[in-house]
Amino acid sequence: MVTAAIPGGRLVILLAAFILGGAPVPSRAAAVDFKAIPRLQELKDRPAAPDFTLPAPDGRKVSLRNFHGKVVFLNFWATWCESCREEMPSMERLYREFRGKGLEIVAVNVKDKRRDALAFVKELKLSYPILMDPEGEVGLLYGAFGLPVTYLIDRKGIVLARLWGPADWNSPAARNLFRALVEQKP
């Protein structure tokens, strides 16, 4: 702890907090830096994410709008997609850290058989929601002609950014990005 011969003890406390690793100004949320993920494109016109309804593997129908209020990581994947297989463990780790803070990962499987998708999920021990798009219609709407493609959607259903291709979603920079996203005031 640094003591200083300055009128008022406030500076001392601020320095201590800084040294201990906390930001001394808690009211300002961290800035959202999309450059944290290589090739992640910010969608500056902020389009609304088109709603859709797809079944979960158990048949239950789920709509994208059901996730309003959460930051949504919308990912399109398939079992034959090598890069999808590579990035999913990092998605799972990201999910475990931020699920309780308002992050939802919605992973839409495009045109696989249900049993193949389920085997893949079981093999990789994935815990986030999976939806099935057997006709590929939602995939087409979201530009998922190549996989994976990922959209970052805010709590109001507005698309913030899009990435064609895989990423390490659990890198320190990525985690900072998601920390900032979940901390954004709705």
Add this chain to the structure above:
Amino acid sequence: MGISANVRFSQQAFADFLKLNYPLLSDAPNMKTMQAYGVFNAERRLARRSWFIVDKEGVVRYKKVLAPKEPLVANEVLLEEIRKLK
């Protein structure tokens, strides 16, 4: 410009991906423009692949509707047709 049955959201993604200089226009949801131009595939509710060249007076000077398995019209062909207009 390109016109299709797609909604703006996916057209925007497509245009971004291809880094298109020209706009894509959405004829959704009623597909009236493709019907007006006679290129509406009613069975699939989509457009038929086609090209129209419209001159400065608003008159159609070139029309090509692609048959199945026919190759796309090359840009050179379109440029040649435009040159003929001058």
Add this chain to the structure above:
Amino acid sequence: MKRFRFAAAGLLALALIGLSGPAAAVEVGEKAPDFELISTKGGKFKLSSLAGKKNVVVQFYVLDFTPT
């Protein structure tokens, strides 16, 4: 028998409609129908806004992210 003939006539009529195409097909030499559609470049685009200014290539394509 009568019902069968009526059905056949109906089918023939439908086939003829299919062959001739929708009444509004546009041919070379005709005025291009105007349109105003939502554009990826922002706002709406109206074909007639280019009248007197430019020759225009209007392409119709089938689906985003497919070759046609």
